Amino acid sequence: MYEEFAEEHRMVIDLVEKFVENELMPFEKVIMEREAGGGKASLLPEEEEPLLAKCKELGLWALDAPEEMGGSELPPTVMLAINEKLWSTVTPFTFPPDSPNLLMLDKVATPEQKAKYMEPYAQGVMKSCIAISEPGAGGDPAHMRTRAIKDGEDWVINGRKIWVSNVPAADFTILMAVTDPEKGARGGITAFIVDKDTPGFGIEREIPMLGGSRTYELVMDDMRLPQSQVLGEVGEGFAPMQMRLTVRRLEMGARCIGMAERALKMMCEHTQQRETFGVMLSDRQAIQWWIADAATKIHTTRLLMNDAAHKAERGEDIRTAASMLKVYATEMATEVLDHAMQSFGAMGMTRELPLAIMSQRVRLARIYEGPTEVHRMVIARRTLRKYA
Numbered sequence: 292m293y294e295e296f297a298e299e300h301r302m303v304i305d306l307v308e309k310f311v312e313n314e315l316m317p318f319e320k321v322i323m324e325r326e327a328g329g330g331k332a333s334l335l336p337e338e339e340e341p342l343l344a345k346c347k348e349l350g351l352w353a354l355d356a357p358e359e360m361g362g363s364e365l366p367p368t369v370m371l372a373i374n375e376k377l378w379s380t381v382t383p384f385t386f387p388p389d390s391p392n393l394l395m396l397d398k399v400a401t402p403e404q405k406a407k408y409m410e411p412y413a414q415g416v417m418k419s420c421i422a423i424s425e426p427g428a429g430g431d432p433a434h435m436r437t438r439a440i441k442d443g444e445d446w447v448i449n450g451r452k453i454w455v456s457n458v459p460a461a462d463f464t465i466l467m468a469v470t471d472p473e474k475g476a477r478g479g480i481t482a483f484i485v486d487k488d489t490p491g492f493g494i495e496r497e498i499p500m501l502g503g504s505r506t507y508e509l510v511m512d513d514m515r516l517p518q519s520q521v522l523g524e525v526g527e528g529f530a531p532m533q534m535r536l537t538v539r540r541l542e543m544g545a546r547c548i549g550m551a552e553r554a555l556k557m558m559c560e561h562t563q564q565r566e567t568f569g570v571m572l573s574d575r576q577a578i579q580w581w582i583a584d585a586a587t588k589i590h591t592t593r594l595l596m597n598d599a600a601h602k603a604e605r606g607e608d609i610r611t612a613a614s615m616l617k618v619y620a621t622e623m624a625t626e627v628l629d630h631a632m633q634s635f636g637a638m639g640m641t642r643e644l645p646l647a648i649m650s651q652r653v654r655l656a657r658i659y660e661g662p663t664e665v666h667r668m669v670i671a672r673r674t675l676r677k678y679a
Contacts, residue, residue, distance in 0.1 A: 332503025356413035378549030387415030399523030422452035433476035439468040482528035502651035547624035554631035
């Protein structure tokens with residue numbers, strides 16, 4: 292599967308696989324019990340800290356960060372293979388830092404911002420989040436209403452953001468706001484860096500989501516930021532934001548492959564042990580077709596993902612490829628997980644198997660980073676333009 296990778300990259304992937312098996316899998320039962328009890332499906336700080344220490348010990352840290360910041364600068368293809376491994380378990384864990392925000396900072400941050408934010412972020416000292424979506428704006432960030440107005444040397448920001456992940460743990464937030472309503476997405480949206488304790492910046496509420504995850508609604512009330520907190524150029528925040536979203540969409544393809552592979556493995560193991568009406572489940576045509584379709588579609592998804600990743604490494608525009616991957620991968624994983632749950636019968640409907648959390652996470656994935664319908668619209672629009 293990873294024959295195309297250099298030997299040192301295969302070694303990293305093997306190390307990640309062992310880390311998942313030895314360090315993360317043992318937490319699965321705890322995570323599932325928390326989610327079943329209505330809690331967050333996440334690790335507690337005292338559980339996460341030893342894992343982070345182990346990562347540093349193994350060198351699983353700042354994997355795609357620039358070498359000058361102590362990173363390994365691994366290419367997208369390798370990072371996606373690592374994401375596959377991490378998402379084969381329901382124990383949520385990311386090797387610091389989270390790639391999309393890191394790459395957005397690397398693209399547009401000033402030298403001063405890189406020293407203050409990106410370098411400690413790459414080293415795992417700081418955490419971040421990004422606030423894009425708004426109540427009523429849906430899947431169209433071009434219609435955001437959060438407004439930033441210049442006041443002397445400062446910017447005053449008012450508005451709301453919603454569906455923002457990781458806010459309580461974040462040391463800074465990348466916030467998207469409108470600086471020129473007439474231009475909108477074509478020169479009217481600006482990115483800002485907001486420190487955690489900035490006056491006027493607050494969490495309105497925590498929102499429980501499927502699979503035991505949480506998002507947050509934020510309020511900016513006359514929040515004042517100096518010019519030094521503008522990320523990139525004023526009015527030019529839309530393109531780097533889209534680049535950041537594209538990176539996440541590739542990751543989502545890898546995550547879906549990781550979950551679907553786990554579900555396929557569980558389905559194969561179970562159906563070769565379970566007998567109904569005197570016949571092994573694995574000998575029934577319906578089950579065999581589920582397995583054949585799952586294997587085929589997982590392979591197809593990986594080809595789509597690797598094609599997009601190789602194009603990204605060459606510096607090509609992969610927005611359409613990322614949209615195709617997000618649509619196909621999330622629908623593929625939805626089907627594979629559903630068939631795996633069905634093959635387990637009543638046991639597949641319990642919260643005692645990781646399939647339940649995985650299926651909910653995949654359902655969420657069909658909405659965040661752009662709903663499936665929006666991506667299909669974008670793919671169709673670009674395809675029509677191509678053959679116009």
